[in-house]
């Protein structure tokens with residue numbers, strides 16, 4: 001039998017990985033934009049509609065500006081299907097070829113991406129500074145080509161990955177819906193939920209991780225009707241998850257997922273492993289083939305598919321302007337859950353590592369390098385600035401990771417407000433009430449848009465922490481939503497509850513023909 005063989009240069013793999021990572025840092029997949037635009041048109045919850053509008057506007061700005069969609073430029077996951085008749089010309093390992101591509105992409109001087117990978121995850125947690133290593137999965141398949149799927153997965157959505165082993169008779173749909181209802185919104189919906197069923201524990205996870213990169217096709221599937229148990233499950237999950245009312249950013253609304261993916265594999269007679277991995281609004285991935293004729297050639301997507309949502313249509317009514325340089329406890333106590341605020345003035349930043357250091361200093365009775373009294377702290381790790389930028393994309397990180405520090409920080413520092421993304425846990429809400437220090441949110445997935453409201457930025461402490469250093473930002477009209485007020489009212493409790501009830505009422509009305 002005549003077999004076609006090909007030789008693929010190692011440099012072509014590296015270059016293609018680098019180019020693909022740059023490309024997906026600023027171009028959303030057009031299918032996601034199409035589905036999100038439909039979700040925007042159909043959204044009835046004003047807060048959720050505004051959040052989707054910000055994500056769409058941000059996406060368009062990132063595509064035109066060729067700057068990252070999100071400050072979390074992700075960790076790199078590669079699925080490689082390597083043809084058994086392909087020869088790779090290189091002395092480096094396949095993983096090293098990929099890692100060199102990651103290094104080049106993340107250190108690209110024109111569009112540097114944020115390095116988010118830490119070595120020694122258990123103890124030192126030292127940033128590797130070039131976002132290596134990638135997580136690489138290789139399959140040997142018939143043929144002479146290499147098919148590469150490159151993804152840059154956000155940390156917040158990955159943190160919400162879940163796994164279980166169900167009894168064979170148990171309902172996968174019930175477990176998935178129950179689990180999604182407990183995830184909160186740190187995974188930045190609207191996005192996708194991907195489910196792997198079967199195989200072994202690790203296989204189920206891989207099924208879910210790989211399936212989320214498949215094209216979004218839920219409307220087509222619903223229109224033609226499911227033709228397999230997997231497709232029927234996808235439609236059921238899509239409907240039931242959206243009926244939870246979580247909505248964009250957990251604000252309450254009709255679209256939580258734009259698609260649900262399901263992949264299966266044979267498993268042991270005694271087992272039903274099930275993995276669930278959410279994909280956030282920064283849905284970044286690209287699939288291409290190398291056949292020995294050179295690196296991948298990527299063409300920009302047709303940007304006319306990106307809706308033109310003007311700034312003006314986002315914050316139309318009922319906004320409250322806040323001067324951060326003249327804040328008082330009386331004023332912050334008057335902010336009400338669900339209100340939109342436009343912040344102007346100076347704020348500090350700080351996320352996981354800075355909080356840990358602040359707490360260590362407090363515990364050791366040492367002075368803090370910066371006075372938090374009367375200030376607002378923004379949980380963010382920005383991308384490095386280029387050209388005339390003040391700061392790179394700078395969207396919020398998941399606030400619940402700071403919950404463990406909240407009581408002591410609020411009790412000891414005199415902070416006036418916190419700003420992050422997604423819900424706070426019950427203990428943090430107790431601290432908010434006790435210390436009358438409210439919590440605000442910005443839209444996760446609107447990082448480039450948000451960075452445009454930052455007019456000055458300077459590092460004021462912990463410079464060695466890189467993007468986790470404490471900055472002082474000067475902002476102008478930065479749009480935020482009051483998420484937990486000093487009475488303990490939380491938009492992440494009331495919003496989804498309201499929309500769940502409204503949708504249930506609507507479906508009852510529909511079923512009785514009203």
Ligand SMILES: O=C(O)C[C@H](O)C(=O)O
Pocket residue numbers: 071072154155156157186380381395396397398444
């Ligand atoms: O690391 C970040 O900037 C954000 C993170 O992906 C998160 O969603 O919490």
